[in-house]
Amino acid sequence: MTASPTNRSGYVAIIGRPNVGKSTLLNRLIGQKLAITSHKAQTTRHTILGIKTREDGQMVFVDTPGLHQRGSSALNRYLNRAARSVIGEVDLVLFVVEAGRWTHEDDQALTALAVAGTPVIAVINKIDRLGDRTRLLPYLEALGARHGFRDLVPVSAVRGDQLDVLESLIMAVLPERENLFPSDQITDRSERFLAAELVREQLMRRYGDELPYRTAVEIEHFEDLGGRYRIHALIWVERPGQKAIIIGDKGEALKAAASEARQQMQRMFDCPVHLEVWVKIRKNWSSDEAALASLGYREH
């Protein structure tokens, strides 16, 4: 009698300071866009599960907001809590850093990880940016000396380099057990949630350095009209001046953002989308715990 092949499955947290490429890595590993990305730090506000099923098992990735110390508003406190709470609850942590760079924030994130005692694989991302490849070896040596990592894997999330190697190393660490989710499920989030995230992505990408952090997106209406979706989104801001900036001269700025978000939704949902976006004012939403909860920023 031949033994049946081993099935492995487990939760894998993706942890690292803001902007190292965690969301890009998740999207690439899943093979579909789930998490929004931008060049601004702290784009990720919510924890998203991304599920990848293979013949030999299942990896359930947990994309967390970056671990960071800055800021003391309720939103920042929420982001920190969300990242810290998952570390002790997963089977493996991917600690993502940027090739050639080590900052105080990387150090803080690693210190927080080490306390939990969960196995950690170091993922050295953005190797495509490293002009001189000979710099990689001393970087890996220095990183390896900082923690007892299971493995150190240089990758490029943008190009997809070395991700097959990373996947094999992840699978080897996961416990032997049945799959945690049905094999055709790729996320725990609703299409409604993903739609809000796509509008927020445009805000992050298009507007100044501060403004996007003072906004929130709510999907007021989401309707499946049989093969096409009708979606109404609200962008919450704190002041009239912010509203004027988002709408722009003759409404041009908002029109462009909504048009791009709509195209992204069509790609994600694979059907025509009719999208309407309004901007409304709600004072101090980002420092008000009750307002945060009503906009979906609560732990789950």
Ligand SMILES: Nc1nc2c(ncn2[C@@H]2O[C@H](COP(=O)(O)OP(=O)(O)OP(=O)(O)O)[C@@H](O)[C@H]2O)c(=O)[nH]1
């Ligand atoms: N050159 C290069 N850029 C990358 C790579 N991976 C991610 N980036 C870029 O780095 C920036 C940040 O990527 P994200 O995936 O949003 O980073 P994050 O760690 O999720 O950021 P937070 O949401 O702030 O925690 C984006 O502009 C990405 O395009 C990579 O492998 N190579």
